[in-house]
Amino acid sequence: MDWITGVRQGQPRAIAQAITRVEADTTAAQAVIRALHAETGQAHIVGITGPPGSGKSSLVNELAKTYRRREARVGIIAIDPSSPFTGGALLGDRVRMRDLAGDAGVFVRSMASRGSLGGLSRSAAAAIRVLDAAGFDLILVETVGAGQAEIDIANTAHTTVVLDAPGLGDDIQSIKAGILEIADILVVNKADQPGVGRAVKSLEMMLQLGRETAAATGYDGHHAVLAFGTRGDEPEQATPVSGRWDVPLLQTVATTGQGVAELAEVIMDHRRYLQSSGEWASREWARSRDEIDELLRERFMVLLATTVPEGERAWLIRAVVERQIDPYAAADRLFSVAAAAIL
Amino acid sequence: MDWITGVRQGQPRAIAQAITRVEADTTAAQAVIRALHAETGQAHIVGITGPPGSGKSSLVNELAKTYRRREARVGIIAIDPSSPFTGGALLGDRVRMRDLAGDAGVFVRSMASRGSLGGLSRSAAAAIRVLDAAGFDLILVETVGAGQAEIDIANTAHTTVVLDAPGLGDDIQSIKAGILEIADILVVNKADQPGVGRAVKSLEMMLQLGRETAAATGYDGHHAVLAFGTRGDEPEQATPVSGRWDVPLLQTVATTGQGVAELAEVIMDHRRYLQSSGEWASREWARSRDEIDELLRERFMVLLATTVPEGERAWLIRAVVERQIDPYAAADRLFSVAAAAIL
Numbered sequence: 001m002d003w004i005t006g007v008r009q010g011q012p013r014a015i016a017q018a019i020t021r022v023e024a025d026t027t028a029a030q031a032v033i034r035a036l037h038a039e040t041g042q043a044h045i046v047g048i049t050g051p052p053g054s055g056k057s058s059l060v061n062e063l064a065k066t067y068r069r070r071e072a073r074v075g076i077i078a079i080d081p082s083s084p085f086t087g088g089a090l091l092g093d094r095v096r097m098r099d100l101a102g103d104a105g106v107f108v109r110s111m112a113s114r115g116s117l118g119g120l121s122r123s124a125a126a127a128i129r130v131l132d133a134a135g136f137d138l139i140l141v142e143t144v145g146a147g148q149a150e151i152d153i154a155n156t157a158h159t160t161v162v163l164d165a166p167g168l169g170d171d172i173q174s175i176k177a178g179i180l181e182i183a184d185i186l187v188v189n190k191a192d193q194p195g196v197g198r199a200v201k202s203l204e205m206m207l208q209l210g211r212e213t214a215a216a217t218g219y220d221g222h223h224a225v226l227a228f229g230t231r232g233d234e235p236e237q238a239t240p241v242s243g244r245w246d247v248p249l250l251q252t253v254a255t256t257g258q259g260v261a262e263l264a265e266v267i268m269d270h271r272r273y274l275q276s277s278g279e280w281a282s283r284e285w286a287r288s289r290d291e292i293d294e295l296l297r298e299r300f301m302v303l304l305a306t307t308v309p310e311g312e313r314a315w316l317i318r319a320v321v322e323r324q325i326d327p328y329a330a331a332d333r334l335f336s337v338a339a340a341a342i343l
Numbered sequence: 344m345d346w347i348t349g350v351r352q353g354q355p356r357a358i359a360q361a362i363t364r365v366e367a368d369t370t371a372a373q374a375v376i377r378a379l380h381a382e383t384g385q386a387h388i389v390g391i392t393g394p395p396g397s398g399k400s401s402l403v404n405e406l407a408k409t410y411r412r413r414e415a416r417v418g419i420i421a422i423d424p425s426s427p428f429t430g431g432a433l434l435g436d437r438v439r440m441r442d443l444a445g446d447a448g449v450f451v452r453s454m455a456s457r458g459s460l461g462g463l464s465r466s467a468a469a470a471i472r473v474l475d476a477a478g479f480d481l482i483l484v485e486t487v488g489a490g491q492a493e494i495d496i497a498n499t500a501h502t503t504v505v506l507d508a509p510g511l512g513d514d515i516q517s518i519k520a521g522i523l524e525i526a527d528i529l530v531v532n533k534a535d536q537p538g539v540g541r542a543v544k545s546l547e548m549m550l551q552l553g554r555e556t557a558a559a560t561g562y563d564g565h566h567a568v569l570a571f572g573t574r575g576d577e578p579e580q581a582t583p584v585s586g587r588w589d590v591p592l593l594q595t596v597a598t599t600g601q602g603v604a605e606l607a608e609v610i611m612d613h614r615r616y617l618q619s620s621g622e623w624a625s626r627e628w629a630r631s632r633d634e635i636d637e638l639l640r641e642r643f644m645v646l647l648a649t650t651v652p653e654g655e656r657a658w659l660i661r662a663v664v665e666r667q668i669d670p671y672a673a674a675d676r677l678f679s680v681a682a683a684a685i686l
Contacts, residue, residue, distance in 0.1 A: 030671055037669035052395060281664070288663040288670060293644065295674035296681075300643040301636065320631040321624070326380035327631060328373055331638035338639075 004035045010073070010134045012107060019109055022126035029126045036133035041284070043075070043132040044271050047153040049143045049182075050163025055189045058254035059163065059263075060142045061100065066257075066264045067138055068105055075131035075139040076108045079124055079153075107131060125156055125291070154182035155290065158283060159270045161185045161263075164203060166195030180206055183247055184270050187263060191251035203249055245273050307341035308334055347378045353416070353477045355450060362452055365469035372469045379476035384627070386418070386475040387614050390496040392486045392525075393506025398532040401597035402506065402606075403485045404443065409600075409607045410481055411448055418474035418482040419451045422467055422496075450474060468499055468634070497525035498633065501626060502613045504528045504606070507546060509538035523549055526590055527613055530606060534594035546592055588616050650684030651677055 006014025018036075021028040048063075050056050057078070064074045100106045111124055124141065131139050143153050154160045162183035167190075180186075186207070188199050248266055252259035274280035316330040349357025361379075364371040391406075393399055400421070407417045443449045454467055467484065474482050486496050497503045505526035510533075523529075529550070531542050591609055595602035617623035659673040 034669045034671055037663075038666045041664075041666055284664045285660060288673075289660050291670045292660065292663065292673050292677065295670060296647060296677060297640045297644065299674060299678050301640065304639060317628060317632050317635065320380075320635065321384075321627045323381045323384055326377045327634045327638060328377055330631075330635050331642060334635065334639060335642050 007036060007130060007134050008039060010104075010136075012104065015107055015130060015134050016109070018130045019111075019127045022130065023111065023123045026122070029122065033126055033129055036129060039133035040129050041132065043128075043136050043139050044159070044267075045128055045132075045139045045141065045157045046267055047141045047143065047157035047160040048163065049153065049160065050165075050187075050189075051168055053168050054163040054165040055254050056142050056163055059187070059189055059252060059260070060140050062252075062254050062257050062260040063140060063264055063267075064100060064106055066260050068103065070264075071105075072137040073105045073135060074107075075128075075134070075136035076106070076142065077124060077127055077131070077139065078108070078110045078142045079112075107134070107136065122294075124153070128156060156287060158274055158280060159184050159267055161187055161267070163187050163189050164199055165190040166193050166199040184245065185263070185266055186247055186249045188249070188251050189254055191259065192253045192256070196251065200249065200251065207247060207249065244277060245270065304334065304338045308337050312337060350379060350473060350477050351382060353447075353479075355447065358450055358473060358477050359452070361473045362454075362470045365473065366454065366466045369465070372465065376469055376472055379472060382476040383472050384475065386471075386479050386482050387502070387610075388471055388475075388482045388484065388500045389610055390484045390486065390500035390503040391506065392496065392503065393508075393530075393532075394511055396511055397506040397508040398597050399485050399506055402530070402532055402595060402603070403483050405595075405597050405600050405603040406483060406607055406610075407443060407449055409603050411443075411446065413607075414448075415480040416448045416478060417450075418471075418477070418479035419449070419485065420467060420470055420474070420482065421451070421453045421485045422455075450477070450479065465637075467496070471499060499630060501617055501623060502527045502610055504530055504610070506530050506532050507542055508533040509536050509542040527588065528606070528609055529590055529592045531592070531594050532597055534602065535596045535599070539594065543592065543594065550590055550592065587620060588613065647677065647681045651680050655680060 003014045003017055007018050018032055022032050048056055048060055060076060060078070064076060067074050100108060109127060111127060128139055128141065141153055141157060160182050162180060162185070164186070165188065180203075186203055188196060188203065190196070250259060250263050250266060252263055254260065271280075274283070313334060316325070316333055319325045320327050320330050346357045346360055350361050361375055365375050391399055391403055403419060403421070407419060410417050443451060452470060454470060471482055471484065484496055484500060503525050505523060505528070507529070508531065523546075529546055531539060531546065533539075593602060593606050593609060595606055597603065614623075617626070656677060659668070659676055662668045663670050663673050
């Protein structure tokens, strides 16, 4: 278990190897997490997301440089959609490495989003844990696109920064609406380009609408993904905090660095807010709960696969396909078979 | 259960009400699916996806009009990212309705993608089933963005059409790579705009690369999401079909209708191919299997919530948060408690 010592000491090769293990298969991920869990919990995890064209990669690079100047160690995980057609991450590493190369206080890794359901959150969450155990102060997680990945990341991150930029099209506006609700901090990047006033105004209107909705419904936009069906089992410090953190709206020009130092500061403010309000602890709690739930779901499916005879299952699926029974009836039946096998 | 008769008879109001029920909660969705499952299985489900700016909505409208001229009944489900900030679907219905209004052979519905994990696929899949039972010949499912939603839809659809357009940015190229692998048919829309030659060439290169990868690895790009861990239990007709359907690349201009009739024909060709190759049946099988698995996972979590004392669970989560035990150990423990409770 020499690599564990290497990760703890922050050795780049050991870290890279641990993440590769974690990506490769779930058994390895389990071993890594079990070995490193006790060392984790210190890093500030910051998700950076936004529609295509908003300049996420540039801003992440500038943020990393800014934090490096303040002596913070920074890990970057860039999640790229990938495909067997391209063989993995398209952007990311190479460009970035040129910029931040040779600095042992920065670790950059691109991860593919392809794979099985939940695969993204699984391997990304495990990689975050490796960087956390390796002692990075900040872990910046960049996601491209809009969808489940962003919601997963928002549930993993302490702070979620949502980017926008002037001059993006209508489809982009639609995507933006889907991720606005997960924002702790809003940024209009490319603020030196035409249309910045309109972009800021439109976000301000959405923020205002969101505040009114929150006031009317008590919905604060966070923790949208619930796993166990109830939320009554949360710790006492998870009192509602809506309205106490007023989502700030910043302007940046990542290519020149304009506004980036201020953004870095606001991210630190959010950390302080999370800690003083108790929300840091309640997000940790929710994250642990979701992770345990996911492990339980998997274990049950493994149990099912080993207890239900294959022929029985195939026969039930065929009956559903042929419209003899409905899927709920099939699930009832399989559940009984599994339960009987446990007994 | 009057609405069931209404759905079976294709009454728009009954269909709309059934979909609203399905979106509202899972108990209602269960009742709808149980009641309608036997009537489903006839519709050709076509997923239409592509990066922002590729012109999906226009193309879906033109396709619907083309099929209407051939007397086919067409259902459209547009999945929009949404948010409490905007209160639901942003695009979709209103624009579309103007175009296709007053035609009882078309049913259009926008659905929000927000909500719990798996919520999109759940309610969209249930809505597809409602339209299937209502006798629509084709169901066009349009997704905005790129991510898990697209993979879910590809697993639900018989035919997946992936759109591209000239002149999209680098981030868009990256998104495109992530969804190319799910394409049965590729379309370069906006083919009257500059850069169309380059867009076609780049897709042809990716297709060629994909063919070589498939030849080398046996990976055909489909059924990427596996649920049960093994695939040995598939029906006999699910013989590998890689290479037999050569993904065609078409050019369209949705705004003028150019190339749309040809696309409509190629979609029909794909249906005939699926049926003659046995892949229609094997996709039905995989879909039913995944759905049953999802129901089983849920049932187990419900069982867990009712058998494990809340205090026990909260205590274990806290121990993970405080790094006393790791999440796997907590899952082990909860699993044992649940198993003991069943016994």
